[in-house]
Amino acid sequence: MTTDRTPGPADDPFGAPDVERLVGDIDLDPYLGRTDAHAGAALADPVPTDAGTPPLLTLRDLATDPRFPELFARALRAAGPDFRELFPRDATPVLREFSRALAYALEATEQAAGDTAKVEEVVDFARHLGADHRKLELTRRHHDTFGEALVGTLRHLAGPGWDDRLETTLRTAYAVLSAALREGEAAATGPARVGATVVEVDRPTRDVAVVRLITDVMIDYHPGQYLSVLTPYTPAVWRRLSPAVPSNPAGQIEFHVRDVPEGTLSGPLVRSVSVGDRWVLARPLGHLDVDRTEPFRDVLMVAGGTGIAPLRCLLVDMMRFGDNPRVHLFYGARHPGDLYDLPTLVDLASTAPWLTIQPVSEADEDPWWAGARRELPRTLHRRQTGTLVDAVTGWGSWADRQVLLSGSPEMLRATVKGMVAAGTPRENILYDRP
Ligand SMILES: Cc1cc2nc3c(=O)[nH]c(=O)nc-3n(C[C@H](O)[C@H](O)[C@H](O)COP(=O)(O)OP(=O)(O)OC[C@H]3O[C@@H](n4cnc5c(N)ncnc54)[C@H](O)[C@@H]3O)c2cc1C
Incomplete structure (x- = not known):
């Protein structure tokens, strides 16, 4: 005998809310043949627009609305399979970066107030982005579809506040920017x-x-x-x-x-x-480089964790030269055993009289869970315990050095701040922005 009963949450091994989350996470657009992601779904609270505000600034406000990345991601997914392959599963972080870049371009164009040199700066910025986007191998059709999805998303965000003035301004601005992006893509050399x-x-x-x-x-x-x-x-x-x-x-x-x-x-x-x-x-x-202009200016390098990679690359390259500026390298990590590249650095230093290494670790000992660690090689300077910024600034201001930094965003922030406070001229400090 079977009992006819409606299954309840207790029958569901995931629990009802989890199932909803699971289904909600699946992109159904490809199966439902949806092409206009925003059709028929007006926003309950559109971004307020004001006819007195310059259209470029209204467009900037629309593009920086917190809902923009998610809505734009949906529009791009609906635009076709190509876009689903171009973007990661969660495209919102990338589209948040796009929103910042677009906001900069719109605002800077408004502030340029027709000054050609300032407008050219914005166009140059787009060309630079285009050179980087070459890796995505975008076609003209991608650019056009992206533009349509952008117009559709900002229109959706503005709701009844959208008008011809905003549409024409956005289409014109996008045409100029996408032409500059394509110019940048075309001008770059070497394989994409x-x-x-x-x-x-x-x-x-x-x-x-x-x-x-x-x-x-x-x-x-x-x-x-x-x-x-x-x-x-x-x-x-x-x-x-x-x-x-x-x-x-x-x-x-x-x-x-x-x-x-x-x-x-x-x-x-x-x-x-x-x-x-x-x-x-x-x-x-990237811009990290040792200035070899003679007479040489000595170098201070500060590396946190895997931030050692580009600095070690520079050191290996310097080995080609008979004569080099003196380099003092602070190499830091959380635990002593995390200074994994020290053996290679010590090998380099053994034939490079211009190189000295100062290991630094925040903790004095490795934690028990780290397991067996390789014995650290001996360096001229004993390992110091503390943060990199304290170790570096503890030696003085390094005001006469060219300073190269590489590490996590937090390490860069703390080191620049600490060194400038200790007297290192800001313009002497070189690093690639996170
Ligand atoms: C110029 C440059 C060169 C880089 N070179 C290297 C390299 O040689 N080796 C390497 O391992 N990484 C390097 N990175 C960092 C790398 O690009 C990624 O950002 C990092 O691997 C995290 O990516 P993710 O997708 O795992 O984290 P995401 O999903 O992008 O970020 C997750 C979280 O971690 C934070 N975060 C991002 N990067 C770091 C970081 N490095 N340390 C601590 N928190 C972080 C983010 O702010 C975010 O909150 C470099 C970054 C830049 C800008």
């Missing part, structure tokens, strides 16, 4: 993307992977630069990584990646990377 195969993986600590790859063709980057990297561990997520060895004809390249807690890419990468995996690398960028 280069494939690379992982040939070796080392895991010197629980949260760091040292990944060695061979690229299909040589990538000509300057030591200290970083590359945009696309990996198989989180589809469509590009991140910046800094090679730890200079560019070479054999195409050998090495990256050091730290598992950032809650990070989209770094955790899956550190846990999953293995020999044979294929990565995609794109256009080198």
Whole structure:
């Protein structure tokens, strides 16, 4: 005998709210043939618009509304399968960056008040972005579809406040910006993307992977630069990584990646990377460099964690020269055993009389859970305990040095702030912005 009863939440192994969340998370648009993501669903509280505000500023306010990234992501998903492949599963962080860039362009154009040189600065900014976007291999159709989705999303956000004036201004501004993006894409040289195969993986600590790859063709980057990297561990997520060895004809390249807690890419990468995996690398960028203008100015390098990679790359490159500025390197991490690159650095220093290394760790000892650690090699200066910024500023202002920094956003923020307070001229400090 069967009992006819309606299943209740107790029959559901996930519990009802979890099932709803699960279904809500699935992008159904492709199966439902939806093309206009915003059709028929007016916003309950559209962004207020005012006919007295210049249209470029109204558009900026619409593009910076907190709902914009999510709504725009929906519009792009509806625009076609190409866009679903171009963006990560959660496209909102990328579209939040786009919203900031668009807001800058709209506001700066308004403030330029017709001054051609200032408008040209905005166009140059778009060209620069275009050179970076080359890695996405966008077609004219992508640009047009993106523009239509943008117009649709801002119109949706404005609701009844949308008018011809806003539509014409947005279409004109987008036409100028997308033409500049395409110019930037076309002007960049070298391959847009280069494939690379992982040939070796080392895991010197629980949260760091040292990944060695061979690229299909040589990538000509300057030591200290970083590359945009696309990996198989989180589809469509590009991140910046800094090679730890200079560019070479054999195409050998090495990256050091730290598992950032809650990070989209770094955790899956550190846990999953293995020999044979294929990565995609794109256009080198960045400004970290040693100024070799004579007479040499001595160098202070400060590296936190995997931030050592671009600085070690610069040091390896310096080994080519008979004569070098003196370099003092502070290399810091949380625990002593996290100073995983110290053996290589000590090897370099053994044949580089111009290089001295100061290891720093926040804790004096490794935690029990870190397991067995390699013995740290001896350095001229004993390891100091404390934060990098305290160790660096404890030695003085370093006002006569060129200063190169590399590390996490927090480490960069704290070090710049502390060094400037200690008397280092701000303009002497070089680092690539997070
Ligand atoms: C110029 C440049 C060069 C870089 N080179 C390297 C490199 O050689 N090796 C490397 O491991 N990483 C490097 N990074 C950082 C890297 O690009 C990613 O930001 C990092 O791996 C986190 O990505 P994610 O997707 O895991 O985290 P996300 O999902 O992007 O971010 C998750 C959270 O972590 C924070 N976060 C982002 N980056 C860091 C970080 N480095 N430390 C602490 N918190 C962070 C974010 O603010 C956010 O709150 C570089 C970054 C820049 C800007």
